[in-house]
Amino acid sequence: MSKGLFRFITVAGPPSCGKTSVILRTIEPLIAQGYKVGVVKFDCLTSEDHVRYQQAGVTVKKGLAGSLCPDHFFIANIEQAVQWGKKKGFDLLISESAGLCNRCSPHIRNVMAVCVIDHLSGVHTPRKIGPMLKTADVVVLTKGDIVSQAEREVFAFRVRQVNSRAAVLPVNGLTGQGNLLLQQHFQQAPQVDSLEGRKLRFTMPAALCSYCLGETQIGEDCQIGNVKTMDFS
Amino acid sequence: MNFEELLQRPLREVLQTYPYLRDFFAALAISLPNSTIGFGEFLAGQDTAKLEEFSLGQEELRKQCAEFINQMELFKVQGDQRIREITVKAGYDKNGQAEKQDLILRTGEVVCVVGPTGSGKSRLLADIECLAQADTPSGRSVLLDGQAPDQRQRLSGEQQLVAQLSQNMNFVMDLSVEEFITMHAESRLVVDIEHTVEQVYTTAVSLAGESFSRQTPVTALSGGQSRALMIADVACLSRSPIVLIDEIENAGVDRRQALQILVQEEKIVLIATHDPLLALSGDRRLVIRNGGVASIIETSEEERQGLLQLAELDHRLNRLREQVRAGERLDFDLQQFFQ
Ligand SMILES: Nc1ncnc2c1ncn2[C@@H]1O[C@H](COP(=O)(O)OP(=O)(O)OP(=O)(O)O)[C@@H](O)[C@H]1O
Ligand SMILES: Nc1nc2c(ncn2[C@@H]2O[C@H](COP(=O)(O)OP(=O)(O)O)[C@@H](O)[C@H]2O)c(=O)[nH]1
Ligand SMILES: [Mg+2]
Ligand SMILES: [Mg+2]
Numbered sequence: 117m118s119k120g121l122f123r124f125i126t127v128a129g130p131p132s133c134g135k136t137s138v139i140l141r142t143i144e145p146l147i148a149q150g151y152k153v154g155v156v157k158f159d160c161l162t163s164e165d166h167v168r169y170q171q172a173g174v175t176v177k178k179g180l181a182g183s184l185c186p187d188h189f190f191i192a193n194i195e196q197a198v199q200w201g202k203k204k205g206f207d208l209l210i211s212e213s214a215g216l217c218n219r220c221s222p223h224i225r226n227v228m229a230v231c232v233i234d235h236l237s238g239v240h241t242p243r244k245i246g247p248m249l250k251t252a253d254v255v256v257l258t259k260g261d262i263v264s265q266a267e268r269e270v271f272a273f274r275v276r277q278v279n280s281r282a283a284v285l286p287v288n289g290l291t292g293q294g295n296l297l298l299q300q301h302f303q304q305a306p307q308v309d310s311l312e313g314r315k316l317r318f319t320m321p322a323a324l325c326s327y328c329l330g331e332t333q334i335g336e337d338c339q340i341g342n343v344k345t346m347d348f349s
Numbered sequence: 350m351n352f353e354e355l356l357q358r359p360l361r362e363v364l365q366t367y368p369y370l371r372d373f374f375a376a377l378a379i380s381l382p383n384s385t386i387g388f389g390e391f392l393a394g395q396d397t398a399k400l401e402e403f404s405l406g407q408e409e410l411r412k413q414c415a416e417f418i419n420q421m422e423l424f425k426v427q428g429d430q431r432i433r434e435i436t437v438k439a440g441y442d443k444n445g446q447a448e449k450q451d452l453i454l455r456t457g458e459v460v461c462v463v464g465p466t467g468s469g470k471s472r473l474l475a476d477i478e479c480l481a482q483a484d485t486p487s488g489r490s491v492l493l494d495g496q497a498p499d500q501r502q503r504l505s506g507e508q509q510l511v512a513q514l515s516q517n518m519n520f521v522m523d524l525s526v527e528e529f530i531t532m533h534a535e536s537r538l539v540v541d542i543e544h545t546v547e548q549v550y551t552t553a554v555s556l557a558g559e560s561f562s563r564q565t566p567v568t569a570l571s572g573g574q575s576r577a578l579m580i581a582d583v584a585c586l587s588r589s590p591i592v593l594i595d596e597i598e599n600a601g602v603d604r605r606q607a608l609q610i611l612v613q614e615e616k617i618v619l620i621a622t623h624d625p626l627l628a629l630s631g632d633r634r635l636v637i638r639n640g641g642v643a644s645i646i647e648t649s650e651e652e653r654q655g656l657l658q659l660a661e662l663d664h665r666l667n668r669l670r671e672q673v674r675a676g677e678r679l680d681f682d683l684q685q686f687f688q
Contacts, residue, residue, distance in 0.1 A: 286506070
């Protein structure tokens with residue numbers, strides 16, 4: 117692996133769909149193979165996920181958006197997160213964020229984008245989720261262990277109807293069943309050095325800061341208005 | 350499909366040829382006019398401001414529409430291709446000892462997977478499920494009809510080899526039995542939906558101890574009825590050539606009839622079980638030890654004879670269960686019971 121470059125993956129999905137579980141089950145075998153993996157967790161008010169990552173021996177950074185829009189908070193901090201990952205010498209950095217309003221998507225062009233949804237959310241969900249699903253490269257379907265085969269097949273079909281380009285992989289967040297192919301996607305994710313100048317795959321809605329006004333470019337110069345930054349020291 | 354040519358044809362005709370396009374437009378909140386408009390003209394007439402909400406322009410809309418049709422047609426073709434034989438090429442057990450033989454699974458057979466806890470049963474099933482290519486801890490590889498699967502297709506998750514039936518599975522959708530089967534049939538792009546619904550429904554009712562109607566909400570079915578519907582649905586409608594059964598409970602479903610239906614529909618049935626009645630219903634038993642397939646036991650003629658006796662015993666036990674269920678007293682003589 118060339119110096120400074122490492123693989124970066126954005127993972128997004130509705131709250132409690134199994135993001136943390138899937139990430140853990142997928143990176144555990146990679147860590148066992150010697151991969152150095154870091155996670156940045158973006159959330160709104162509270163999150164206990166960092167404890168689960170720490171217990172698994174994963175270096176984790178938590179960012180809470182508080183009163184700000186979580187998606188704006190995400191994009192205003194993501195370049196710093198990548199620089200932190202670079203400094204830490206990770207082979208693989210994963211950002212986990214809960215897509216809360218289904219209007220936004222944290223996915224960035226030329227950065228591997230994973231969307232997690234669970235079968236329990238019902239077969240209409242794929243159409244409701246929007247850009248987070250539509251712009252993903254890999255869609256992970258969780259909790260298939262507790263619904264019928266018919267519901268799993270209908271669900272996967274509807275996901276493909278919304279996003280025909282993506283790989284659609286069932287993974288069990290409890291047992292890790294199905295994680296091998298996701299591991300292989302992780303191992304083939306495009307490498308990054310910096311996100312400066314990169315673009316979001318989907319524009320954010322209008323509200324408060326420069327990104328609310330349609331800005332999609334990353335970088336300090338583009339951040340005007342109500343921007344909150346994380347401490348990566 | 351030539352998309353440029355399609356654009357010249359009337360919308361109505363295009364929708365008839367590709368009925369699933371209705372789903373495509375529904376997802377974009379685009380309503381379909383009942384006029385003689387051409388397909389190209391219809392696409393070009395979409396409000397740019399509304400498309401903008403989906404981050405789409407005219408160009409992108411046409412592109413996605415073409416991609417959608419391609420994907421759905423591909424899906425149809427895949428559904429028609431039936432895999433007849435799955436080979437699991439020998440790998441290594443937990444000590445790195447080579448397995449003695451390749452394993453070939455053919456449609457219409459029932460294979461039981463047995464072995465103590467931790468022996469590697471789940472590993473073997475997972476190897477099949479992920480189409481292992483010497484890249485799992487066991488080093489096994491899977492061939493479909495003698496061919497190694499295409500790596501790109503493997504990573505796309507398009508081909509799900511294994512359909513699962515287990516006791517933990519429930520229906521979570523708020524639909525009637527009829528709506529439920531219809532939805533599954535639609536997602537398989539089945540042409541004669543009514544016929545399929547009738548077939549699945551009749552099969553399910555024949556399997557269930559107690560009858561139910563097509564209007565019953567799936568969430569209101571009893572345990573046995575749910576299981577019966579799931580089995581009938583998997584037999585008739587699932588895309589996957591393998592059905593993996595994780596212990597079916599005794600109550601409410603005729604288990605041997607269930608196996609017969611799956612076999613008739615040309616499934617490869619894998620059962621993880623230690624129940625002698627089910628194990629002997631299979632054609633073969635894979636004995637897993639220390640991570641490897643240690644031996645493959647064909648069900649012998651003696652065992653098949655034994656199965657008849659076991660079935661009779663099971664039948665008697667079931668009568669006792671019925672008595673318990675009916676709130677009766679069980680006054681019986683064990684000696685007599687075994688006669
Ligand atoms: N051939 C093999 N090489 C290396 N590791 C293996 C092999 N087979 C199985 N294992 C590992 O051994 C462990 C136990 O296997 P597995 O979970 O498949 O057992 P099981 O038979 O399903 O047990 P249970 O009956 O408890 O479900 C797993 O971690 C699995 O990955
Ligand atoms: N049955 C089942 N439960 C799961 C699965 N994946 C996750 N869960 C459970 O779902 C809950 C939420 O999972 P979590 O990973 O915290 O979701 P997140 O909020 O998206 O990160 C937890 O209780 C998990 O144990 C799965 O595949 N099957
Ligand atoms: Mg989480
Ligand atoms: Mg197991």
